[in-house]
Amino acid sequence: MAILVTGGAGYIGSHTVAALLERNEEVIVVDNLQQGHREAVLGGKLYEADLRDAEQMDKVFRENEIDAVIHFAANSLVGESMQNPAKYYHNNVYGTLCLLEKMNQYGVTKIVFSSTAATYGEPEQVPIMEDDRTRPTNAYGETKLAMENMIRWFDTAYGIKYVSLRYFNAAGAHHSGRIGEDHTPETHLIPLILQVALGQRSHISLFGDDYPTPDGTCSRDYIHVTDLADAHILAVHRLRQGGDSCVCNLGNGQGFSVKEVIEIARKVTGHPIPAVVEARRAGDPAALVASSARARAELGWNPQYGSLERMIETAWAWHQAHPRGYGGQ
Template structure:
């Protein structure tokens, strides 16, 4: 079976590409490399896997001709869609590029799928569609009231996918991620952002003695230790969920949506302490005031994904930190 992975040279996309290849799928990545790295595909092309890596199609979802050529020339059976801008702060400053890229780009993709008879898509959505939590753990029935343009673009796409299913029979699974962490356990791919905004890699970067100090924003929240609590799901577990979602669609499953998290939360201080434990290093820390818009607790209720997709996250927070640290050392040549 041939699968096109948009944004396949990015962080989560590249891990999904490897998981698909390891599971025997033939995979084409589609990426404009605005945030993903072409070196990722070059690295993957040299890895021995069960499936065939069909290479990277350098194209843009805002160019319909690119999508049509990729689908036609490679005779794709399904799509897994990661390509999107995803920085909340940037979306507040530049909503125009977020709506254009995330919404218009996805509409172009769905139109091309319709024209080429590709009727299955797994979509990288986000817990940001829920907005400020009214209760935790957050289940799929929680109201969706996003509080930033990034979350609103993802919610718009979810609604679009419902409409394309009803009108054209394109079935979709939308996977709403909580906080993603870790790297490939074989150190084949990992997280590679510039600038880096995620908690764990930023803590780990502070262990290398280059003067970087980790900044903790807010220690006066109404939580067990005063710092924000988040649900950290391992990126390899996340990749497994995409394969299960694809198999669900292949086996005739209908359009649906699922939370991906661990059903447990870790505070920033707990993550910090675990990073020190894994690395064996004392990490420089500076406590600053709260950032606006940071909820105290964000934890997923993942029962629906367990029951319907038969997905069970297996890796621990320590596993995620260990693999992220291995990748960071590899990137630095250590």
């Protein structure tokens, strides 16, 4: 039986595909390649398809014996979601509805959903617990919460069991050096910092230095992308073993401020990495740090790359080898 990975040519999706292949799983990848990279898919069967295209998705489900889905496919830029929420509702929410309808049609009853800490909005407490209030401060987080709720109702009505994984900032690159982080446009902090070290930009921007945090910059929880991949695979295992649906946070339990990330990157790269303070971005919470106690207890998740320095070291190695990303050595 195969695992379908939607968005499997993207950053976290491709690392999850690699981890599944290392475990000798049969992998089917669906990606429309608007943001993903064909070169990032290290094996399995790749369909260049869109979840919203019923004919394409019928072909995927007819041609393969799929017993579980890991769902990454989504737009995920906070700033863009505030400017163009229609795009996010159509791709994220409607795309997920189309996927769930096909799963129900073809009798696939297990889904692991790549959710986000953005579902919480401004947290009531730190670290954030899964039962805390969800009140997103941006359209991206709102669509992800809508996707979670939709999946929950499909469980109630149709018996599609799920694990929703809410997590924070992914970082790092695969141990093989073959895949890493390459977005267009790039908006994630660590690759942007490393572009400064590579001489591709003059400085890194600090979007606000007056947040209610110890040094005034936003604080975030960082997780190595390989540890994220492992969590998704453990969630599939839970569902295959007949486990109940659940929501789990994934985090290292320790927040790092933007200034701290820059300082560690300076140490790893040996580059001064100039920083310039700019205006806050709309919809950015001050601090997002998760408790992963439930994921550890329910999934048996035990992250292996807890050090932010180690995460940046693996990212730096990949970016040095691929300074222009995939296909641009």
